Amino acid sequence: MAKQTAKDERNRLIAQNKKARHDYHIEDTFEAGMVLQGTEVKSLRAGRASLVDGFVDLDGGEVWLHGVHIPEYAQGTWTNHAARRKRKLLLNRAEITKLERKVSDKGYTIVPLSLYFKDGRAKVEIALAKGKKEYDKRHSLAERQANREKEQAVQRRLKGYRD
Numbered sequence: 001m002a003k004q005t006a007k008d009e010r011n012r013l014i015a016q017n018k019k020a021r022h023d024y025h026i027e028d029t030f031e032a033g034m035v036l037q038g039t040e041v042k043s044l045r046a047g048r049a050s051l052v053d054g055f056v057d058l059d060g061g062e063v064w065l066h067g068v069h070i071p072e073y074a075q076g077t078w079t080n081h082a083a084r085r086k087r088k089l090l091l092n093r094a095e096i097t098k099l100e101r102k103v104s105d106k107g108y109t110i111v112p113l114s115l116y117f118k119d120g121r122a123k124v125e126i127a128l129a130k131g132k133k134e135y136d137k138r139h140s141l142a143e144r145q146a147n148r149e150k151e152q153a154v155q156r157r158l159k160g161y162r163d
Contacts, residue, residue, distance in 0.1 A: 024129035
């Protein structure tokens with residue numbers, strides 16, 4: 001097993017929301033900082049979080065992350081945090097204004113895509129997204145399968161196998 005370097009520890013993926021890319025057309029992504037408590041950071045460093053039920057809400061010019069599950073820190077005492085509390089996201093004013101303008105349009109929402117450490121700070125990648133219809137989901141699955149088969153055929157051809 002390879003030893004993790006300090007740089008790997010500082011830039012590390014904690015959680016991903018793979019279902020979001022399946023359920024939504026991603027239009028634009030933003031990187032946001034998070035306001036966290038000490039025990040939340042310790043839980044994240046242990047690699048424990050879930051973005052599955054997460055969503056982003058705009059309230060009074062501020063951006064809030066709801067429904068993200070960061071479990072209580074095992075060695076925490078009475079200072080432990082609530083697992084599903086809402087957390088403030090840190091974006092600049094221009095990004096917040098852009099999000100407010102787009103979300104006011106019908107069908108747009110903001111979803112978290114991934115949670116990671118960047119240079120030792122917890123960041124969340126959020127996306128401006130529009131919901132997919134059922135036939136869009138089937139189409140993207142069929143397209144991905146066709147691309148996979150095409151890549152396999154190219155690899156077989158490169159290795160010298162006949163079709």
